[in-house]
Amino acid sequence: MSRPLPVPPGLGPSGVTAVLGPTNTGKTFYALERMAAHSTGMIGLPLRLLAREVYEKMVDRRGKRAVAMVTGEEKIIPPNPSYWVCTVEAMPLEREVSFLAIDEVQLAADPERGRIFTDRILHARGRNETLMLGSDTMAPILRRLIPEINFLGRERFSHLTHIGHKKVTRLPRRSAIVAFSAENVYSIAELIRRQRGGAAVVMGALSPRTRNAQAALYNEGEVDYLVATDAIGMGLNMDIDHVAFAAGRKFDGKNARHLFPTEVAQIAGRAGRHVRDGTWGSTAEAPPFDEDLVEQVSEHTFEPVTALQWRNPNVRFGSLPALLRSLEMPPPEDGLVRARMDDDEEALRRLARRHDIRDMAKGGAALKLLWEVCQVPDFRKVTPDQHAVMLGELYQQLMERGSIRSEWAELQLSRLDNPNGDVDALSNRIAHVRTWTYLSHRSGWLDDAAHFQNEARRIEDRLSDVLHERLTQRFVDRRTSVLLKRLKDDAPLLAGVRNNGEVVVEGEFVGRLLGFQFILDPKARGPHEKAVRFAALKALQPELMARASALASAKPEEFRLEPGGEIVWRQSVVAQLVKGPQPLRPDFKFVAMEHMPASAVAAIEERLRAFIADRVEGLAGPLVALQAALNRPSDHPEALSPGARGVAFRLVENFGAMSRRPIAEEVKALTQDERAGLRKLGVRFGEYTLFIPALLKPAPAQFLGLLWALWSGNDPDAFPVPQAGATSVEAEEKVPHAFWYAVGYRPSGNRAVRIDMLERLAQEIRSAREQGSKEGFEANQRMMSLVGVSGEAFEDILKNLGYRKQTVEREVKAEAPKIADPVAETVEDPAPTAARAQPETDPAATPAIEIAGAPEAPADGALPAEAATPTEGEAQPVETPVSAAGDPAPTVDVTPETAATPGEPVMETVTLWRYQPPRNNRGQGQQRRGKPGGKHGADAKRGGPPKGKGKRPQKGPQKPRTFSSGPRKSKEADPDSPFAVLANLKKD
Structure with missing residues (x-):
């Protein structure tokens, strides 16, 4: 076993020195210091990546013009360079230099590249100084091959500690995971991306430029994990705290073998930086290292190299x-x-x-x-x-x-x-x-x-x-890695919100901000979802405060009220209308405002209430004025009388429109002054309905439908308001009658007719009855155009109003047939086109006319009994009826063979309509399954048939009722009544 050699006082006389020691001992730094002390120098390094790093350090010392770099695929050679930084294979040994160094000389024992290092050890020399840098296991073989060599030992600056096996997802930050195949590198990097935000990848197969960029990604802290091959063991200086081996075997080009202890030490030694201690261990599929190997690495004691x-x-x-x-x-x-x-x-x-x-x-x-x-x-x-x-x-x-x-x-x-x-x-x-x-x-x-x-x-x-x-x-999940790094450093986050609501924090898209609701990007979901959301909301605090201030001071035109009751600000729903204490005082609740600053809640609530009040005042102003009149004290100059207050209260309660039938007695009891006071407030006494014409316009009708739904507890989207301009629509059974009145329509059979159009229809019927016979009147094209339907649909409306049809024959004088004019036949007759034209839909264009003193219509406001009939035998103008689409109805074609002689009496069959009160007041209700009448109707609440409408039971012989144009004795005649106008015309 070899031991770390003592540091000699200086270099030996031979000029060849072996600087040996474990990793993190500063050997390469020492070689650069020695090379910079010479006028010329060359250093051979094991990796292109390391060569690039050393080249840049020498450039910082001596400048670009003095340093050359030569690798197998890259050459940077300025004119007459003094220093050469090369890979070992690319060293230009033909050049003589004062200083020469070979790094990682222990690779001379490597089966793949060892022969190149051996050749440099034996033959590469500097003129004045030569350094051999590597592991102290090389000492015996170097002493044998180069007897005159000197040795310089280096001690490790920090301690290296083994901490055993850990899962990949449990590895500490600033860890390098070492694998020995591209497949393992990729799979581990993908796992870390999903669990820990991302990893940099360093492999020998990557180009130097790519490896440099990936190494910079890790060194600059954008990611905390590095997945690499054993290339990082060859002198790369990286800020690594822990090295984890993902495998204990490698393929050396010929065979798969276990790692040598020296290889483990070389790679594990990358942990720790200068004087900072490092740790190492195993992870993933690698089995734990045996105790003998752990001791060798920890003590830096290995079997010496015996052959190169x-x-x-x-x-x-x-x-x-x-x-x-x-x-x-x-x-x-x-x-x-x-x-x-x-x-x-x-x-x-x-x-x-x-x-x-x-x-x-x-x-x-x-x-x-x-x-x-x-x-x-x-x-x-x-x-x-x-x-x-x-x-x-x-x-x-x-x-x-x-x-x-x-x-x-x-x-x-x-x-x-x-x-x-x-x-x-x-x-x-x-x-x-x-x-x-x-x-x-x-x-x-x-x-x-x-x-x-x-x-x-x-x-x-x-x-x-x-x-x-x-x-x-x-x-690399750059978003997660950047945000986690910023949170770790407790640094301020730079955030912005684009015009489309995209939230960008530190240049990374993290979600969308809709109003005050932050929606996290679905791709950010995972283990770090909470951290990313916290970072985003922390960065968005200034933006949320700015939005709260803008909302609290927003102008009315910045808001939009949707048909379903949603209040929209800047294309985002911020509140939803709900039922309030009164029909005209809806309340609201916040929508998706969980991130709204608490300090701004009061100001925003006040602004939204002001907006709602403005909308109520602007769209339902006449109804608000009518309600205000109800609240006037009795001594007020414009105070309503008790009778008028009752009628006004019922109108407010029914959102501005209701059938005349349920309050027939109250209306009859009103004096002309009381009626005038209500008219001044916008109320119109129609023949079938009491209503406020200003509320029939599309916008007020839409708003009142919303208020009715909120007050009655219905879904605002369940009953859509008819399209603007529609004179009548199909009345579905599920739709309550109260809704139709709230939006300005009166249920009439299977259809709901706009109130102003129904009152104009009443005028047309009245005119037709005045010109018709006692048997009834004929329906004409104009009547149908007012309600937008013909045929059975129109007949259903008349029947609902209390009219019954009958077919009669009458005698008329035949007229001479007209000779067809070929020229005239080519000219289009404008009459059908004019007849098919739709009437004006503006309710203010044709206000309803109250019929003062007229009997109440039995069929929920149907026309009274027959008016004056025309002179017997008097011919009535016949108009061509049209369908709902405006097409002429079929007519009987009279051929010349069957035509009568001009002036000769002939018989023709016609359909006439005549008012006929329904028996037992059936069909008069207002609330039964979308159809009038029945015990569930409004009349059922009054305990029997309606009062004041239809024919009263009398004793003795019955006399036909007539209409008088003169004033009644009990009260002054209504000057607006059409009968009063008619009487004045007769006098004239």
Whole structure:
């Protein structure tokens, strides 16, 4: 067993010194200090990634013009550099330097790369000083091979402690998990991403640029976990606190074997930084390490290296067989063993089997060129046969034309310039590009070597950046890692909300803010969901306060009231209307406001109540004024009388419209002054309905429907308000009659008719009855257009109003048939078009007219008994009835053969409508399953038939009732009554 050597007072006279010790002893730092003390120097390192790190440190010391870097695929050589930083394989030993160092010399025992390190140990020297850096297990073999060597021992700065086996999800922060295959690296990194936010990935197969970017991701703290191969054991300086082995075996290129104790120590030694202690152990599928190995690693006591890998560096090029024999030569001295066949030797033997290659490589420069071609590394990691095929193509081109064909090289590179694909596809392309990078740096192999070097570098950098991005996307949840890091550091979080509500914290999308509701991105759900939500809400506090202030001072136009009662602010629902203490005083509840600052609740509540009051005042203003009149004291100048107060109270209670039938007695008892007072408040006494015309407009009707639903405990969305402009709609049985009155419609049979249109229909019927006969009146096209239906639907409305149809025959004089005018036939008759035109829908355009002193309509406000009939035999104008769509109804076609002689009396059949009060007042109710009448109707509450409507029972002979245009003795006639107007016209 070897022990850490004591530190000698200085360097020995031979100039070759072995600086030996465990990891984290500062050996590489010491070598850089010594190299900087010389005028020229060179250092050979085991990895390109480490070479890049050392190069950047020397550049910081001496500047870019003084430092060169040479690796297999990358060369940065300024004019006349003083210092060379190289990989061991790429060291330009032909250059003489004052100082030379070889790092990780224990790799000379490695079966794969050991022969290269052995060659450098035996032959690479600095003019004044040479350092061999590595493990102290190399001391005996170095003393045997270099008797004059001096030793300088280094002690570890920190302690390394074994903590046993832990699950991957239980590993501490700043851990590196070491696996020995790409599949294991990817699976572990994916697990950490799901459970711990993400991990960086470092593998030897990645390009230097990608590995540097992934290492920076870990070193800068964006992720707390690193998943890597054993590449991190070769001198990479990373901020690692714990190293966990995910496997105890590795494939060394030929066989799968257990890790050597020295390998375990080399990798585990990456834990700890300078004087900070580190820990190590196992994880995942790796079994716990045995106690002997743990003790060896902890005490840094290992079996010394007894033999180094060797292959004859002095090969012979006299002939192909001579070259092969020189490669098979045994080691010249003890302590060296024949290295196994390497990739270059295997490629040479495969190419030697081809007669065309043998014919070209007969010796001398041709054979030497073949050997150089065989030394092209297999970056692609393909099969030996595939690699040999590519090498054969290269050799043939070099022999035939002295260089590689530029068009062939361009084609190969252009195929690789493709950033699409997954991690494996990109890694494979980068490996192919590395081959061309290597070829472009071989002197004379490409005509325009500088062009291909730049092109290969450009493609590799592009693919490397994309690969880094793919690795980060696949294995790093940047959002979670960034937020957790900020929370850990207790640093202020930078957050913003985009116009579409997206919440971005530290540049990462975390969810959406709708009003005051934060909705977490579904992709953020998992073990860190609470932490991400907490971080987002913590960052959103200023935004939430700003929104609360804006809501508390929002203008009325910033709010929107939806038909379902939702109050919307900035496209987000902030409140929902609910039932209040009075029909016109709805309350509200907050919606999705759980993140609203508590200090702003009072101000927001006050603003929302003001908005609701404004909406009630603006949309239901006449109803609010009517309610205010009810609250006036009796001594107020404009106070309502008790009778008028009763009517006003019923209107307010029914949201501004109700059937006239239930309050017939109260209405009859009103004086003209009382009626005038109610009219002043907007009330209209229709023939069938008491209503407020201003509330029939679409917006007030929609709002009153909402208030009715809230007050009655119904879902506001259950009963949709009819479309604006609809004069009548189908009345479903499930819809309560009270809803129809609230939205300005009166249930009439199977349809609900807009109140103002129904009153205009009453006027048309009255006019038709005045011109009709005693048998009744004819329905005309205008009547149908007022309610928007014809046929059976229109008849159903008339029947509901108390009219019954009958068919009668009457005598008329035949008229001479008109001669058809061919010119006139081509002119469209405007009458049908005009007849089909819809009436105006603005309720204010045609106000209802109260019929003062007229008998009450028995059928829930149906027309009174027959009015004056026309003179017997007087012909009535007949209009063409139309359907709901405005099409003319079918007419009887009178042919010339059946036509009567002009002036001769003929009989025609007509349909007349006549008012007929229903028996036992059936069909007069207002609340039974959507149809008038019945014991469930409004009349049932009054205990019997309606009073004051229909014919009163009298004793003695019955006389037909007539309408008088003169005033009644009991009270003054209503000057607005159409009968009063008619009487005045007759007087004139």
